[in-house]
Amino acid sequence: MNEINILIGGQAGQGLNAVEGILVKFLKKNNYYIYSSKEYMSRVRGGINTVTFKISSSLNCSLRRDVDIIFSISKGVLDWCAKEGRISSKTISLGEEEYLNSQNEIKLKKIPINLKNVIEELGDKRYLNTAVAGVISGLLNTDKSLITEVLQNIFSGKSEKIVEDNKKAFYKGFDISEQLSSQIKLATINQDNSVAHKLMMSGNDSISLGAIYGGCNYLSFYPMSPATEMASFFIKNAKLFGLVVEQFEDEISVINSAIGASFGGARSVVTTSGGGFDLMEEALSLSGMAEIPVVIHLAQRPGPSTGLPTRTMQSDFNLALYAGHGEFPRIILAPASIEDSFYLSSKAFNLAQKYQVPVFILTDQYLLDTYYLLDRNNLEGEKPQKYYIKADLDYKRYLLTENGISPFAIPGDSKGIVISNGNEHDEYGDTTEDEYYSRIMQEKRNQKLFSIEAEALMPKFIGQEKYEVLIYSWGSTYFVIKDALEIINDSRIAFVHYSQIYPINKKSLEYFKNARYILGIEQNITGQFGEFLKTKIYKPINRKILKYNGRAFYLEEIIEAIKIFMGETYGN
Amino acid sequence: MGIKLFQPDRPHSKEISWCPGCGNFAIRLVLMDALEELGFKPENTAIVSGIGQAGKMPHYINANGFHSLHGRAIPVGTGLKLANPNLNVIIVGGDGDMYSEGMEHFVHGIKRNTNVTVLVHNNQVYGLTKGQTSPTTLVGTKTSTHPGGVFIEPINPVALAISLNCSFVARTFIGHKEETKTIIKEAIQHEGFSFVDIFQPCVTFNRINTYDWYKEHTKIINNLDTSDIKKAFDLALNTNPYYVGIFYKTLKTVFEKNIEGYKDFKDPLYKRAVDTNLINQFIEDNYRL
Numbered sequence: 001m002n003e004i005n006i007l008i009g010g011q012a013g014q015g016l017n018a019v020e021g022i023l024v025k026f027l028k029k030n031n032y033y034i035y036s037s038k039e040y041m042s043r044v045r046g047g048i049n050t051v052t053f054k055i056s057s058s059l060n061c062s063l064r065r066d067v068d069i070i071f072s073i074s075k076g077v078l079d080w081c082a083k084e085g086r087i088s089s090k091t092i093s094l095g096e097e098e099y100l101n102s103q104n105e106i107k108l109k110k111i112p113i114n115l116k117n118v119i120e121e122l123g124d125k126r127y128l129n130t131a132v133a134g135v136i137s138g139l140l141n142t143d144k145s146l147i148t149e150v151l152q153n154i155f156s157g158k159s160e161k162i163v164e165d166n167k168k169a170f171y172k173g174f175d176i177s178e179q180l181s182s183q184i185k186l187a188t189i190n191q192d193n194s195v196a197h198k199l200m201m202s203g204n205d206s207i208s209l210g211a212i213y214g215g216c217n218y219l220s221f222y223p224m225s226p227a228t229e230m231a232s233f234f235i236k237n238a239k240l241f242g243l244v245v246e247q248f249e250d251e252i253s254v255i256n257s258a259i260g261a262s263f264g265g266a267r268s269v270v271t272t273s274g275g276g277f278d279l280m281e282e283a284l285s286l287s288g289m290a291e292i293p294v295v296i297h298l299a300q301r302p303g304p305s306t307g308l309p310t311r312t313m314q315s316d317f318n319l320a321l322y323a324g325h326g327e328f329p330r331i332i333l334a335p336a337s338i339e340d341s342f343y344l345s346s347k348a349f350n351l352a353q354k355y356q357v358p359v360f361i362l363t364d365q366y367l368l369d370t371y372y373l374l375d376r377n378n379l380e381g382e383k384p385q386k387y388y389i390k391a392d393l394d395y396k397r398y399l400l401t402e403n404g405i406s407p408f409a410i411p412g413d414s415k416g417i418v419i420s421n422g423n424e425h426d427e428y429g430d431t432t433e434d435e436y437y438s439r440i441m442q443e444k445r446n447q448k449l450f451s452i453e454a455e456a457l458m459p460k461f462i463g464q465e466k467y468e469v470l471i472y473s474w475g476s477t478y479f480v481i482k483d484a485l486e487i488i489n490d491s492r493i494a495f496v497h498y499s500q501i502y503p504i505n506k507k508s509l510e511y512f513k514n515a516r517y518i519l520g521i522e523q524n525i526t527g528q529f530g531e532f533l534k535t536k537i538y539k540p541i542n543r544k545i546l547k548y549n550g551r552a553f554y555l556e557e558i559i560e561a562i563k564i565f566m567g568e569t570y571g572n
Numbered sequence: 573m574g575i576k577l578f579q580p581d582r583p584h585s586k587e588i589s590w591c592p593g594c595g596n597f598a599i600r601l602v603l604m605d606a607l608e609e610l611g612f613k614p615e616n617t618a619i620v621s622g623i624g625q626a627g628k629m630p631h632y633i634n635a636n637g638f639h640s641l642h643g644r645a646i647p648v649g650t651g652l653k654l655a656n657p658n659l660n661v662i663i664v665g666g667d668g669d670m671y672s673e674g675m676e677h678f679v680h681g682i683k684r685n686t687n688v689t690v691l692v693h694n695n696q697v698y699g700l701t702k703g704q705t706s707p708t709t710l711v712g713t714k715t716s717t718h719p720g721g722v723f724i725e726p727i728n729p730v731a732l733a734i735s736l737n738c739s740f741v742a743r744t745f746i747g748h749k750e751e752t753k754t755i756i757k758e759a760i761q762h763e764g765f766s767f768v769d770i771f772q773p774c775v776t777f778n779r780i781n782t783y784d785w786y787k788e789h790t791k792i793i794n795n796l797d798t799s800d801i802k803k804a805f806d807l808a809l810n811t812n813p814y815y816v817g818i819f820y821k822t823l824k825t826v827f828e829k830n831i832e833g834y835k836d837f838k839d840p841l842y843k844r845a846v847d848t849n850l851i852n853q854f855i856e857d858n859y860r861l
């Protein structure tokens with residue numbers, strides 16, 4: 001597939017987001033498929049942050065390592081990209097002359113662009129970002145007049161002059177790069193009219209909107225990357241959708257308040273990351289014991305401890321699986337994609353209510369900060385189901401039932417009262433140490449896991465009926481593996497991807513029986529999910545392809561690693 | 573005297589596990605009375621408690637109840653109030669619960685100012701865990717933590733609350749039943765975060781702060797202008813005697829009345845339906861670009 005991979009790098013606070021915002025909208029208007037992904041440092045000013053754009057003629061949702069164009073808007077970008085391994089023999093770099101210097105010798109074509117002078121004419125440094133977007137747009141086959149509408153949209157509510165001046169800046173950049181076309185040969189990308197009907201949405205917005213679609217109406221949080229964005233979305237839209245949002249004093253109060261809200265009938269979510277979740281463990285166990293639903297958006301970043309706050313990892317599967325003392329059922333979902341984020345996020349609330357258990361949505365910085373075009377039809381959620389009854393005067397919050405699920409009632413909704421308890425209890429919810437209840441209540445809670453398991457989502461399977469090598473993965477690595485396999489095009493390889501990682505659907509274990517070799521791909525150092533799978537599949541895992549440097553998998557890396565395995569196993 | 577409406581009839585609600593003579597019995601009776609006299613119903617009242625002897629309260633009352641975690645009754649009660657502001661939420665805990673494990677919630681609860689009532693059974697000792705030092709144990713008291721006697725100055729929760737401009741601050745001694753009831757009633761009726769520190773003798777582990785000791789060392793506040801924070805603070809700093817009564821009242825912005833989620837929507841959260849059309853429109857408006 002033809003594609004152009006463009007990286008823009010600069011310091012934090014320089015307005016990379018502004019360039020990204022303009023480009024995404026402009027390129028979409030020009031009917032190109034776009035994919036965009038960010039990586040950034042944990043600082044507010046300085047450092048190097050980068051955005052990678054991919055422009056293609058059809059859907060394309062995986063991160064590519066080698067970039068065709070690097071646009072530097074500050075010093076140090078080329079050195080950074082070289083260390084990150086993003087520069088190939090074909091990479092061309094653009095930017096002000098001084099930003100094209102590097103400390104280390106880097107072999108690549110450099111094309112200086114003088115935008116500073118141009119911008120001085122307009123009298124405001126901020127127009128530089130618009131001009132940069134103009135230069136990049138000029139390299140592609142685009143209709144520059146479409147920028148007017150984009151700028152009107154971005155600066156809606158601002159003066160006509162601001163739109164006009166930005167347009168001038170964009171045109172200046174655009175005109176400069178038209179003159180460069182002889183020096184820069186890029187792949188030809190076909191435009192596609194259907195792009196106009198597509199949506200451009202980030203993983204974060206999809207998770208947030210999916211939750212609201214699923215009836216979520218209470219969010220508590222304490223700021224922590226990369227989980228805060230979901231809270232920001234809720235805050236921005238609290239009035240419109242009638243959402244209660246509060247930043248609490250710490251993560252302990254965050255989850256305890258969410259549990260209190262759920263006790264009162266809210267559909268509550270907490271959004272947090274590793275360290276923040278660590279503080280929530282005791283209350284997770286309370287949710288398990290008191291059988292009060294709560295959804296935990298656990299946005300993963302590398303640990304341990306503060307780790308790399310703004311980077312990506314899949315190292316908290318074990319944390320979600322084993323957190324909390326005592327034994328109680330839970331559900332762990334890990335969206336494969338932006339579309340899947342919407343669906344699973346909405347579904348999480350039904351699952352939490354239906355089984356009265358904690359439900360995790362495990363995302364990561366990569367998924368949350370990535371955008372691509374998607375079909376409106378693929379953004380489907382699960383509508384909220386009503387799982388509560390009216391309490392009568394003899395209501396038993398923990399009524400013993402065959403499947404362990406007791407009808408949930410909400411305080412104040414009827415004449416009966418509701419008693420929840422984190423201590424072991426009888427059916428009414430009153431504390432007791434009676435041997436019968438001490439035993440039967442453990443069984444009742446545990447019993448719920450069987451129903452949960454019975455409706456666990458099947459993983460996605462891609463492959464022929466007969467295959468030799470089975471690759472497994474979970475969460476946000478779906479597209480990069482799928483795309484790699486399409487390129488490798490080897491019918492001996494099949495792929496199974498889990499979006500519900502606990503409990504897993506038992507029928508999916510059949511896939512492993514049929515495989516001669518098993519290959520795992522995860523973004524952590526121990527292959528946590530693979531270790532978990534081993535206890536179910538009773539087979540060795542022949543190789544784990546693991547990445548744990550805080551950067552998302554690149555398409556090239558996956559292709560190379562799979563090819564190496566195939567070469568070693570079957571000969572070249 | 574009512575104590576019928578809130579008298580529970582559940583199998584495990586009758587055998588109360590407090591020690592005979594414990595001050596908690598009287599607090600329970602006073603609370604049930606206060607609720608009934610104020611005209612509340614069990615179904616629109618919720619008792620949210622932490623862990624400790626005080627934390628057992630929900631089991632001995634006929635009302636909605638949540639016996640949660642040590643130290644966490646305030647956040648749990650806050651979430652409940654935010655989910656359904658129509659509920660009368662009473663948060664109950666011990667001195668260890670509220671002033672040690674949950675101190676951050678006490679401070680921020682005061683700051684957030686949701687309309688809840690916080691009752692702290694202050695027996696100046698850890699009861700349930702058998703007699704350790706609490707944040708309010710007096711210097712010189714011999715505890716299992718400090719067999720030679722506590723030598724660190726205790727926390728003064730009343731002064732602390734006043735210093736934070738808490739919406740309603742009172743201290744009572746449960747030996748004064750009628751006064752305690754009046755104060756609890758006023759605390760419940762007060763709109764905002766109402767805090768009542770209740771001296772509650774622990775007859776098993778606290779041999780210093782007995783009924784007689786409290787009688788001798790407390791003095792009922794007389795003729796105080798409860799809007800004067802400086803006078804209230806001054807009085808609160810007094811430890812010989814300890815003043816009991818309402819120290820301070822102020823009406824402040826109530827959290828749940830001012831959040832976005834309750835501006836255009838008034839229903840408790842569980843009654844809100846998802847408007848799929850609104851979401852669809854939102855998607856059209858924001859993501860087509």
Ligand SMILES: Cc1ncc(C[n+]2csc(CCOP(=O)(O)OP(=O)(O)O)c2C)c(N)n1
Binds near residue numbers: 624626642695697706
């Ligand atoms: C997280 C946690 N730490 C410790 C405990 C053990 N614990 C239970 S009650 C309590 C203290 C009780 O003292 P207080 O809060 O004053 O209540 P009282 O029993 O005196 O009414 C402690 C430390 C616990 N349940 N949870």
Ligand code: SF4
Binds near residue numbers: 625700774775
């Ligand atoms: S230990 Fe103290 S506080 Fe606990 S029940 Fe006995 S007397 Fe009451």
Ligand SMILES: [Mg+2]
Binds near residue numbers: 624667668693698706
């Ligand atoms: Mg105590």
